[in-house]
Amino acid sequence: MSVEPEVPIVQVEEVRENPVLYKIISSDNHVFTISEHAVKLSKTLWDLITNLGLTAENALDNPIPVENVNGKNMETIVQFCERHKYDEEEPEYTNYIREFVLPEWDRQLLSIDNEELFQLILATNYLDIQKLMDYCCRVIGDMAKDKTPEELRIIYGIPTDAEDDALERSASDSPGPSG
């Protein structure tokens, strides 16, 4: 039962120094504008920008197509990056990711349907945004807290071995493309 998130809309910040803006086009042709500081949070996008040689002058004239991410997820990602663009760099959480506390704003942002959250993680993984990945995974990890094995199976949709086997059998029994 997921309530629609009440996430404040984050406008691209036009303050501090004169920001360089970039345009991104999602797979469903939505166009987003994102500042240079924000886009740097995505290693994939920043590498792309660097490799394409985009500059302050030609950035807005050359939108970057991102075919693996739809508009809904891109909107969330842009909001997140704009929100966190001036954050100090944090140590990479490897074994001790459990230690950090998820800020309330981000928790609200990530209070979305499980399927949407899953797609968001795939998008985040593709765009290589470390911090958003940590936060998303924290939300998924929190789902497991104090649950029994039986509850975990339901929450994470893990089929039993017998069901897995049956699924494989039915996949192998089904006729191929040629019929």
Added chain:
Amino acid sequence: MSLSKPFPLLHLPRVALLRVFNCISVQEQFYLSMCSSKTKYAIKFYTSLQKFSMIFHFTNNFTFSLKAENSDDDFQLDVQTHADMFASMWTLLSSVDVTGTPFEKNVKRLLSFLADVFNTPAISLNFVGRPQDFVTGIINFIHSLKLDIQYLKIHSANDEDENVTLVMNSCRDASEVHLRCSTTPRFNYLNRSLIPKFNLDKLRIDYAEWVTTWHLTNLFINCKRLALDKCSTVNINVNQFLKEWVNGSFQLKFVKLAFLNLYFESYLTNILEGIPSELVSTRRTRQLFGQVPRIKQQKTGARAYVIKGDYTIMTLSKPFPLLRLPRLPLFKVFNCIGVQEQFYLSMCSKRAKYAIKFYTSRQKILVTFHFTNNFELSLKIADSTFLIDVQPIFGSMWPFLSNVKAISGTPFEKKVKRLLLFLLDVFKTPAIYLNFVERRYDFVSGFINFIHSLKVKIQSLKVKSKRGENKIVEFVLDNCRNDSEVDLYCLTTTKFDYLNRSLIPKFNLDQLTIDYAEWVTTWHLTTFFINCKHLDLYDCSTDHIKVDQFIIKWMNGSSKMSCARLSFNHGDFSLADIMRGIPSTRVPPRRTLWGLFITRAYRIQQQKTGREAFVYSDWRTIVITDSL
């Protein structure tokens, strides 16, 4: 007993005192608070800046634990085994006026003391097999102090109508309630006040035959999570419950209703009658759930999925397809969950197991099997420990282990062995700790032999027994010479001697502790135990042990032993007499590393290696150690 002047802790200025308290653990804070009224108020002032939680376990024993929130600082004490320490506390608190049996009075006094000193901590209660009167008395007492119960579990084999009523009436604001107790057929809990509203994060009832649609729609619908087992289809109309949810704005996020008797397929159609719903495909779980109906709360737009699982389960949220995540995020998720959840996940299916196994291959995990009155398992990783009561898993989740190859033994032994094999597989040969309390020889030897047959080393073995089973001690001494740490707290009969035993394999333990060591002789010391690194013997007999011979043997050999403590049951020996004739030098009086002031100590040296050691006595104990 220290001869130096005590440190006047309470004379410190406040800032310094608070800094000192900052440096000591919660356990020490608790001990300090027991010392006097002044220390209590000092600690109380300090703890007012923090939030604590405490758990009272009323099982066969009575233990309690206290934890500072947002930190790993916690401790657990078994009140019965610390009877001496608590004796002074009971005296100190005897003026607090409470009712009940002497035990109940002590519990209540301790509870009010902790609530006073530790800033009204969040209280968790775990009652296992305790009489109804006792449970009622403690819960009512906590409420009389205006304290909130955060977590409450009542586990009883008896019908507990009164306690269920009490909990339903008075624990509606708790965070989590788990009732694992049955009720009589006449129990109903109907026509009860709706105020205060149920506001639980989680309510779990294992014997929910008495729960009706009225309870669901009027009381429990305000909880966040609800798990009811053994529901009756006669009492519950799920359709009505779902309609109530759809038309309201309730915070309920997850519901599991397991029914005693149900033909679910036909029932599922009926329960959605008159409720707008749409069929939604679930990915990768198609075989499990197929297309599932989704319903929507009109006022809030919240959506819910009605799902049938292994058992009869209705859940109001679509599963998150965890195992479909790419490897990097999947590992990050595993990083976020505790080792207990990792273990539980590994039990879900082969695929889940392999995912966890691959992830845990980079970590070191310690597994402790506690064979006490219950069977518990603790998993430790880095600085986090999780204690898992295995009995509930034995019930519903046990079939998954039946695939592990069949092993000899009783049904319980088979289960434990299979569990071990499973853990060894998933957690990449974890360090194994064993703790046997009053278990039979056959079980102890069978399990240890099984572990050794797998070529796995036991990191720590503790055996407690007052049955006088000589065979257990013999077995451990014969078979565990190459493990890491062995603690034997086993009474033996007077005829026990352990003489004329094979010298091979050599004892190669890091630590050997033997309580009730009356049977240990100079021969055991000089032939067997001298090869251990650390040796602690209690209740030794001066008739059997010639300490001077042991010291001479150490000096003439190349033993790697770094510390030996021999505590005798009589103190009629003189260290000066023992050391007479042994080449040694006197060491000036000094304080040892662990704070003991010694007036007489001797330095001895191993001829072959040049290693030095010190010999001193402390009342009935003779200590030979390489560091003072």
